[in-house]
Amino acid sequence: MIDTGQNLRGRAVLLLLLAPAVLWLLLTIILPHADLAMVSIRERVAPREYVTSLAQYRTFFTEPLYWHVFVRTALVSAVSTLITLLIAFPVAWTIAKIAQGRKATLLFLVCLIPFWVSETVRTLGWMILLRESGVLPALLVKLGIAAAPPELLYHDATILVGLVYTSLLFMVVPLVNSLETLDNSLIEAAYDLGAGAFSVLRDIVIPHAAPGITAGCIVVFMLTLGNYLTPNLLGGTSSQWFTEQIYNQFITRFNWEQGAAFGFLLLGLSTTIVWLGLKASGQRFADVMRRA
């Protein structure tokens, strides 16, 4: 009845296909994170002598600098995500609803191009534009708006500009995808029934685009939270970004225990926000990732 040859062969193929997947996830994700967790719950009591303790996490809560930076990173990321949504929405609307045919495709393409270029290059551009000897301060002096060239780098607003700029693509793409499926006749019907632009937006467009909005916000928040380059270069020493704390502990101070605990706190925050976003919009994780 059972063709054992076929069965054996099927099993061999299955094992052959499983091996790369298991090796990949086990060696680069699961074991390293298990190890990181173990490092984060140990405390060095003497050279090469460790005990299990929550000391690293306690330090985080008792040292105001650490949790201030943590809360600040979360808040700035949230504000940055909101601004990104507000800036990207009209553009996505134009691409999905107003521009027609080739024009829409071209506009979409134009929006994608800057993001094929490395973040390092884009940040270099902002530095040349904004620093004291840069293009915009010189322009302000020339136009008589400022007497001396102002330093536009190293402010919180500068960090926001850089973060929003880096995030735009990840917001525009899911928004366009969700707005494209909105049937125009719904908007026309609402308009014929006397609805204004605001109530069309509130009662028709936003409920329909909610999955795209959530997907965009989740991805943008996550990437912003984990960003290092933009806050570091545009914010300078005053950037106070949590990934910098992780870097400092791990690489500069060689305090891996503390750095590992910080890593898990950041991972915890990021995971919580993703989970809340999914709960709030009733979506599945896999769908959101595919959308993005």
Add this chain to the structure above:
Amino acid sequence: MIPSLPSSRWIRATNAIYLAVFLVFLFLPLLTVAVFAFNDAPYPAPPWHGFTLDWFLGNEATGRVGLFHDEELLGSILTSAVVAVWVTALSVIVGTTNAFLMERAKFPGRQALSMMMLVPLVIPGVILGISILAFASRLADFADSTFGLDIEFLRPGLPLVVAGQFSYIAAIATLTVSARLKRFDHTLEEAALNLGASRTAVLWHITLPYLRPAMVGSAVIAFLMSFENFNTTLMLVGADTPLTILMYGRMREGATPVLNAVSLFLMVASAVLALSLMRRGKQTDR
């Protein structure tokens, strides 16, 4: 709001202005970088001192070291390229076997595994970096203390950079290749089998050629993502510095326009890659 509804001239004008401002915002940084690659001054800053190619062609003798004579920069481009080739090869191979595993095989735990494959995408890059750093050095310490072996590739350096980037780029390749395999028409394989083709022949002559566009596409994306990666690389880098890390170091110190020159080179290279990929995409869609 939408073209089929009447809207005032004022609204349409606002929309057009908004779009124009948005596009300026989008391209201003890139344009600035490109323009100052040709400024005849030791720093990438205004005012404009005239056109020069020094930052591409200059050498020690002219006093300005241009891109083509900056050994350190050229070396880092090569380092990045070597890393990217490894990451691309590994990611496309694993992405393809994963696609077959998820779309064709039935086994217990399949759902959990498919969820697990998306996890690397939601872990911040910095954390991917430190976790691999910690794990690798634990293995290295273990090998050292137990067997007296010094395993070089487990210490910060390019092999760890490859591992770190591969950890999440493989997830992207998996998604891309799976999406295409899902749309595959099974009757093509059945027809070939009915006509007497072996399973290997079917795979080689029917299924893999069908997957080719997705494999090429994910290879291009993997290469670019690896070449441009910063967060994960920063944590795992050793003595050999990839381009993004070198540029970051120089940007902090205040660099000459040679960085603009290398940036312009990167822009052109990624634009060419992106456009050729989109062209291919269009051709295979038809």
